[in-house]
Amino acid sequence: MLLLALDTATPAVTVALHDGHDVIASSSQVDARRHGELLLPAIDRVLAEAGLRLDAVTGIVVGVGPGPYTGLRVGLMTADTFGLALGVPVHGLCTLDGLAYAADLEGPFVVATDARRKEVYWARYADSRTRLTEPAVDRPADIAGQVAGLPAVGAGALLYPDTFPKAHEPEHVTAAALARLAAERLAAGRELPAPRPLYLRRPDAQVPKNYKVVTPK
Amino acid sequence: MADEPLVLGIETSCDETGVGIVRGTTLLADAVASSVDEHARFGGVVPEVASRAHLEAMVPTIERALKEAGVSARDLDGIAVTAGPGLAGALLVGVTAAKAYAYALGKPLYGVNHLASHICVDQLEHGALPEPTMALLVSGGHSSLLLSTDITSDVRPLGATIDDAAGEAFDKIARVLNLGFPGGPVIDRYAREGDPDAIAFPRGLTGPRDPAYDFSFSGLKTAVARWIEARRAAGEEVPVRDVSASFQEAVVDVLTRKAVRACKDEGVDHLMIGGGVAANSRLRALAQERCEAAGIRLRVPRPKLCTDNGAMVAALGAEMVARGRPASDWDLSADSSLPVTDPHVPGTAHSHAHETAGGNLYS
Ligand SMILES: [Zn+2]
Numbered sequence: 001m002l003l004l005a006l007d008t009a010t011p012a013v014t015v016a017l018h019d020g021h022d023v024i025a026s027s028s029q030v031d032a033r034r035h036g037e038l039l040l041p042a043i044d045r046v047l048a049e050a051g052l053r054l055d056a057v058t059g060i061v062v063g064v065g066p067g068p069y070t071g072l073r074v075g076l077m078t079a080d081t082f083g084l085a086l087g088v089p090v091h092g093l094c095t096l097d098g099l100a101y102a103a104d105l106e107g108p109f110v111v112a113t114d115a116r117r118k119e120v121y122w123a124r125y126a127d128s129r130t131r132l133t134e135p136a137v138d139r140p141a142d143i144a145g146q147v148a149g150l151p152a153v154g155a156g157a158l159l160y161p162d163t164f165p166k167a168h169e170p171e172h173v174t175a176a177a178l179a180r181l182a183a184e185r186l187a188a189g190r191e192l193p194a195p196r197p198l199y200l201r202r203p204d205a206q207v208p209k210n211y212k213v214v215t216p217k
Numbered sequence: 218m219a220d221e222p223l224v225l226g227i228e229t230s231c232d233e234t235g236v237g238i239v240r241g242t243t244l245l246a247d248a249v250a251s252s253v254d255e256h257a258r259f260g261g262v263v264p265e266v267a268s269r270a271h272l273e274a275m276v277p278t279i280e281r282a283l284k285e286a287g288v289s290a291r292d293l294d295g296i297a298v299t300a301g302p303g304l305a306g307a308l309l310v311g312v313t314a315a316k317a318y319a320y321a322l323g324k325p326l327y328g329v330n331h332l333a334s335h336i337c338v339d340q341l342e343h344g345a346l347p348e349p350t351m352a353l354l355v356s357g358g359h360s361s362l363l364l365s366t367d368i369t370s371d372v373r374p375l376g377a378t379i380d381d382a383a384g385e386a387f388d389k390i391a392r393v394l395n396l397g398f399p400g401g402p403v404i405d406r407y408a409r410e411g412d413p414d415a416i417a418f419p420r421g422l423t424g425p426r427d428p429a430y431d432f433s434f435s436g437l438k439t440a441v442a443r444w445i446e447a448r449r450a451a452g453e454e455v456p457v458r459d460v461s462a463s464f465q466e467a468v469v470d471v472l473t474r475k476a477v478r479a480c481k482d483e484g485v486d487h488l489m490i491g492g493g494v495a496a497n498s499r500l501r502a503l504a505q506e507r508c509e510a511a512g513i514r515l516r517v518p519r520p521k522l523c524t525d526n527g528a529m530v531a532a533l534g535a536e537m538v539a540r541g542r543p544a545s546d547w548d549l550s551a552d553s554s555l556p557v558t559d560p561h562v563p564g565t566a567h568s569h570a571h572e573t574a575g576g577n578l579y580s
Pocket residue numbers: 331335356358492493524525
């Protein structure tokens with residue numbers, strides 16, 4: 001088995017290869033504005049580091065967000081297209097689940113990433129492998145009650161100490177964590193979700209003012 | 218001609234997810250998935266709606282194109298993609314897909330210019346482009362007069378709109394008339410039953426001291442909207458057919474007049490018209506009439522090749538391969554304002570990207 005994992009839902013452009021036992025190569029770069037430019041060269045580098053070619057990959061895992069849309073789509077589109085070209089399955093994993101897994105916590109906690117516009121994408125976890133709530137997007141102040149007293153990880157938590165006073169690392173998701181989580185679930189015979197984006201917001205769209213109806217003769 | 222380059226092209230600069238496949242100048246497949254219906258209620262293309270639709274449609278559209286062409290991905294000689302200009306987020310989806318596909322297949326990648334592609338598509342209809350070629354590109358996003366001596370390396374802008382694109386004016390007037398979106402086809406339809414001389418709408422930038430090849434449709438748009446509003450304010454019925462015909466005539470009169478003048482001034486005996494507005498029946502007729510009178514040969518591709526599609530990108534990609542132009546790098550980015558003078562985005566000499574990716578799958 002050779003899993004290629006990638007995630008572009010946060011400012012991190014992150015790639016990892018997992019051979020069924022452990023991660024054998026990985027790369028993470030933090031640059032919120034250049035997902036499109038950085039991802040493919042990073043994949044190329046990680047493969048070269050492992051001494052493998054892309055056609056050795058037997059499955060792909062991609063972080064489905066939630067995340068700011070433009071960057072998020074880079075990972076998903078790359079994963080989908082690789083799946084088409086290689087004829088291998090493409091799995092999706094919630095990006096917050098990857099962060100939770102990397103946090104390696106036993107008790108309840110919160111994962112929050114930066115949703116911009118003064119909001120966070122967030123979810124509550126019972127432990128590093130068990131998510132309790134659906135991912136949501138909210139203003140930190142509005143969820144203060146729901147996350148009170150809980151440790152928190154992720155850039156969204158670190159950004160808003162008033163709401164998340166017990167925030168700590170990891171700041172960003174890594175593909176290595178996603179790959180380990182995916183490998184663990186696949187080994188346990190669990191199905192992974194389809195690679196569909198979690199936007200959580202409707203597209204911004206200005207509806208133009210309407211003129212009075214004119215019926216053509 | 219099996220030795221001609223077999224190229225797959227991807228286009229996502231606006232609301233159409235296009236995947237085309239050509240062999241040299243022969244069209245093999247032209248698969249398009251459009252999100253136009255999702256934009257209709259907004260009266261214009263909503264970038265985020267378009268980008269989401271591109272992501273959904275991409276893989277199925279590639280599969281459809283391959284099936285339609287009856288070729289295998291491993292036989293492709295290259296993957297071409299619109300690198301710009303266009304909507305940034307929409308372009309990025311296509312560029313990302315093209316890069317991943319080219320990388321996985323071990324094929325060269327060509328990031329190409331959307332406007333040059335609009336010109337090059339005519340090779341699929343009327344054979345190799347004459348050199349030089351004068352091109353009038355008119356759509357919802359662009360209105361330009363371009364002169365090209367080699368579509369892979371030399372495209373020179375002679376003029377462009379200084380405000381709205383011609384297609385945009387059609388959309389806006391259709392909205393004022395409550396005819397829906399997009400406006401081009403429906404105004405064309407009403408105009409056929411109207412009188413183009415009924416109302417004297419202004420012809421922008423046609424004065425003796427105005428720039429000879431630039432366009433302006435903003436003043437026209439305002440004049441038409443005001444005329445309609447005045448009618449409504451007076452409680453009179455708006456003659457939709459006459460307004461459509463007179464507005465359309467003002468647009469195509471200026472477009473054809475300037476294009477023919479550019480041909481004469483530059484001594485070019487061919488005029489190519491592309492872009493979505495090239496589907497307009499009155500534009501085609503008037504251009505034909507004026508070109509004939511001036512001894513210019515007119516080349517207009519069939520309407521489906523005039524609107525945004527992947528075949529036009531594949532056509533330019535095939536020309537890049539045929540002329541040995543350098544491929545793009547794996548860090549190719551979408552450039553929403555890629556200059557028209559860059560027909561493609563060649564890789565830098567220092568990049569090793571293509572060496573490492575030389576043999577990914579089938580090579
Ligand atoms: Zn176009």
